[in-house]
Each structure stands twice: as structure tokens, then as C-alpha cells.
């Protein structure tokens with residue numbers, strides 16, 4: 216196949232082209248959010264003896280239970296862990312947290328920050344100390360600190376200690392423990408609340424992100440971050456929807472909520488943490504507002520919308536408002552960020568194509584009110600494009616697709632036929648997740664992928680060459696879901712998988728990274744691939760580095776010989792090739808995490824040059840040309 220490239224760009228490529236979609240789907244608490252203690256504040260649990268209430272916690276010779284505290288540490292956190300020290304036990308008595316999914320990573324030569332509140336249930340003459348420690352799976356102390364306490368402390372007192380580690384333990388089966396001397400403390404009853412243990416965080420942010428996962432995400436150089444979801448915005452009910460104002464301020468004041476993926480969200484990763492994260496990665500937020508539809512399928516009636524429209528106005532004012540004019544903006548200033556955050560896009564709901572009939576009035580009432588308040592914001596609709604017809608007319612739509620590798624390879628022309636009528640598209644969620652076209656969302660035994668495969672990633676890459684060709688109307692695209700725990704998850708595949716100690720880069724992660732790190736600022740038309748063929752390409756130009764960047768996906772099981780004809784006088788005789796290829800149905804997995812990785816090499820180039828794309832491969836060729 217000969218690919219003739221045009222010297223005249225057809226259109227500029229938006230700077231927002233490649234980014235990330237995020238929601239807490241086994242990915243926030245216990246994942247990107249760096250808190251190491253599972254169930255740290257007993258939020259939303261049923262106290263008094265239910266084992267679920269003590270999830271993540273274990274007794275160390277003491278009697279522990281979760282109580283609905285008669286004098287709770289805060290209105291937001293009604294439950295406490297109550298330790299009763301039994302008589303006649305001379306061991307160290309107390310309790311421990313084993314981390315999320317029984318994994319608590321301890322890195323060497325680092326400072327861990329522990330904090331908790333405690334109070335004696337009744338005054339006593341006790342004088343002693345807590346031993347606050349990190350222990351490995353066999354109970355060997357890795358590091359510890361002592362804090363003196365007295366039985367007169369019947370009001371809540373917060374303890375904060377730094378725990379400095381030295382050697383690395385042998386595994387992630389470690390625990391955070393609080394103990395005291397059983398002899399002298401016999402009979403004492405002590406309540407604990409809002410316990411927390413943080414490792415060093417990304418950019419040392421207070422209440423920040425886990426370093427290795429954050430770094431893997433940063434290495435993609437994303438331009439936007441869609442938050443807070445996805446289904447996890449919606450709530451199964453109106454009262455369990457995501458509410459921006461419940462996710463701010465001191466951790467002791469955050470009630471948490473039942474997330475949409477079957478577990479409690481601490482909301483320690485809240486709106487301010489998301490916005491700091493966007494700042495740290497130089498991304499702009501694509502922020503969603505709740506719009507009156509819950510995942511159970513219920514829509515609010517039109518005459519019920521007003522308070523939720525106000526809550527959305529306040530949410531946006533929290534991000535961009537003037538502290539002198541808006542209470543929500545004043546709250547942002549009081550939390551240390553008087554200047555507005557950058558925000559251009561606000562998404563109204565999530566996947567409202569499930570409730571198109573009510574979206575007609577929900578969109579109309581929300582956007583009429585929001586656009587009046589925020590004339591410079593673009594509001595993104597989440598129903599199917601132009602079906603139903605919405606008013607005001609959406610400037611952007613968010614399109615989601617989960618399909619097979621073959622579907623993606625055969626639909627790279629999805630946007631070529633779209634009318635150029637001023638509407639732009641956000642490919643907000645896409646991934647090849649199953650090889651079974653008759654049951655995309657089935658189980659792994661029905662074709663669902665556990666991890667991306669080279670074949671699924673090559674299919675996505677083919678589709679992405681089409682997104683790049685159509686970036687005159689596709690302004691942003693993000694794979695979904697971004698992140699998920701390797702085993703304790705509600706959805707596979709994920710772009711990145713992780714466990715307590717590691718993050719695993721998938722073949723699709725490398726494809727996303729190859730496209731994001733090798734951007735052009737303008738698109739160069741070229742001979743079109745066969746729409747139902749097997750090899751696909753896009754050609755872009757980086758006008759500042761004067762480089763031509765050719766992305767090729769060969770989805771076939773045989774190599775594909777290509778000839779490129781470049782219309783430039785001075786074309787370098789050598790170019791760089793980044794090649795991702797390997798066995799079609801294989802993946803990077805926790806047991807074989809580096810089976811696939813892009814390999815960089817030099818190839819012969821020129822005004823006309825040949826290149827053979829290996830079977831099932833994603834190729835990025837970069838050539839200096841002017």
C-alpha cells in the first residue's frame with residue numbers, strides 16, 4: 216500500500232485531544248488515593264458487632280467492636296472503634312489494620328504519617344502509652360513510636376506521629392497497629408476514630424495520591440481529567456449521589472457515601488484533591504454535575520430539579536467563582552485556593568442515553584440556568600447525539616463505546632461521516648473489552664478480557680487513528696476505565712491494574728501513551744486506509760519540532776508492507792520508530808508485567824520510504840521534515 220501525505224494540513228489538532236477519565240471504581244480508595252487504612256473511619260457501617268463494620272481491622276489480644284459513639288468525634292463520623300483491654304493479659308493489647316484487600320505496602324527509608332483520635336470512655340487513673348507501629352506479616356515491628364496517654368483524656372484528642380521506615384519488609388502483608396501494655400491497662404475502655412496512615416504522596420501533597428500509580432498516570436501526559444465519573448457520579452438513589460460539598464475540608468468532617476460500585480467511598484479523594492491533581496499534572500478538569508438521574512433508573516420530575524440545579528451552580532462556583540460574590544467560591548478560598556481553577560467543560564450527568572425522555576427537560580432546565588450563570592462554560596450532553604433533539608443545542612456530546620477488538624478496527628471511520636455543523640465530540644469512554652460480539656459485557660468465560668491484549672490494543676489504536684483524522688470535531692478522547700485493582704474489582708479490563716505494591720501497565724496503556732506523547736498540532740491528510748481493511752494510519756505534524764509523526768496500527772496477523780510518500784524537500788534519512796507488538800492474545804499481567812513494552816529504534820526514511828508494520832503491531836514513526 217502506498218500512502219501519499221499532503222503537505223497542507225486539513226485542521227489543527229486540539230490540545231485537549233488525549234486525556235483520562237476517572238471515577239472511583241476500585242480505583243480511588245485503596246488505589247490512586249494514598250490512604251493505606253481500609254475502613255479508616257467506619258463510615259456507613261452498621262456498628263455493634265457486624266463483621267463488615269470491622270472490615271480491614273483485626274484484634275491484637277484486645278476486644279474491639281465498632282460502636283455508634285454516644286459522643287462521636289464529629290457529626291460526619293458517628294461510629295468509633297472501641298477497645299476494651301481484658302484483665303490478666305500481660306501482652307501488648309490493641310488492634311491493627313491490614314490495609315485494602317489485606318495489602319499494606321511499606322517502602323523503605325520513607326516517612327509514614329499516622330493520625331487518629333482517641334478518648335477514654337470513662338475517666339481513670341491510667342497512665343501509660345500507645346505504641347503506634349508498622350508490623351510485617353509475622354508481627355515483627357518495622358518501625359514504631361510511643362505516645363504518652365492518661366485515663367483522664369475523656370474528650371477526643373488527635374494524635375499525629377511520623378513513622379520512619381528503614382528496611383523493606385518481605386511482602387505487602389503488613390499492618391498498622393496501636394497497642395498498649397496489657398498489664399497496666401487492664402479494664403480500660405478506649406474509643407478511636409478517623410484513623411489514617413499515609414505513605415509519601417505524589418508531589419508530597421497532603422491527603423494526596425499514591426506515588427507509583429500517580430507517576431504512571433502522569434507518564435501519559437494527559438490534557439484533561441474527567442471527574443468524578445461515570446456511574447459513580449450518579450448514585451443508586453438521589454441521596455447517595457456524589458455531592459461535591461460533602462467531599463471537602465477536614466477528613467473528620469467528610470461523611471463518605473455508598474458509591475455506585477458496591478462499596479463505601481471515603482470521599483477523602485474529594486473535589487479539592489481532584490483539582491489539585493489536575494494542577495499537578497497540568498490538566499484541565501472535565502467536571503460532571505449530577506443531573507437528576509440515578510443508576511436505579513429513576514429521574515426527578517421537572518418540578519423537583521431546582522435545589523439540584525442550585526447545587527450544580529454552587530459546585531461550578533466552587534471551581535471558578537469569585538470569592539467575593541459566591542459562598543462556594545469563598546469556601547475554595549478558605550481551603551487555600553482563592554484563584555479559580557481552569558474549567559472550560561462541564562458534563563451534565565452521565566450516560567443519560569439511559570433516560571433520554573427525561574433528559575429533554577433535565578438538560579433544558581440545568582443548562583438554561585447554568586449557561587446563564589457561566590456563559591463561558593461548554594456544557595457536554597451525555598445522551599446520544601441529536602437523539603433526542605435537545606434545547607439548548609449542545610455544543611458537545613460525550614460518546615461511549617465498549618466493543619470487540621474487531622469492532623474498533625472496523626469503525627475507525629466512525630466520525631468521517633458526521634456532519635460538520637459546529638458540534639464537537641468527546642469520546643469519553645472507549646475500550647475493547649470482549650472478543651464476543653454477542654455478549655460484550657459478559658464474564659471472562661464468555662469472552663470478556665481480564666487485561667487488555669495486544670489484539671484489543673491494536674484495535675483501539677486503529678480507532679484512535681480515526682479520532683486523530685477527525686479531530687476537527689473530536690476534541691477529546693479517553694479510555695475507560697482508567698484504573699482497577701487486579702482482583703478486587705467490579706470491571707475489567709482496565710488501562711492500569713494495581714495491587715498493594717505494584718502498578719501494571721497494559722498494552723492499551725502503552726497505546727494511549729504512544730498517542731499522547733507523540734502528538735501533532737495539525738493533521739496532514741493522506742491516502743485513506745481501507746475502512747474495512749486491517750491496517751490503519753494517521754499522519755500529523757508537530758510544527759514546533761518540524762516533525763512528521765506517522766501512527767500505524769496493523770491489526771492483521773500478517774505483516775503489512777507500506778510505502779510512504781512525503782511532500783517535503785528536506786526529509787531526514789533516518790527516523791525514530793516506537794514499536795509495540797507481540798502475541799495477539801497475550802497481555803501484560805502481574806505475573807508477567809513486562810511481556811510488552813514499546814521498543815524504540817531507528818529506521819531508514821526519506822521523501823519516499825518503505826516500512827513493514829509487523830503483525831498485530833502499533834507503530835509510531837517520527838521524522839524531521841521541512
Ligand SMILES: [NH3+][C@H]1C[C@H](O)[C@@H](O)[C@@H]1CO
Nearest residue numbers: 445446447565566695696
Ligand atoms: N458502565 C461504564 C460506563 C460508565 O460511565 C462507567 O462508570 C462504567 C465503566 O467505565
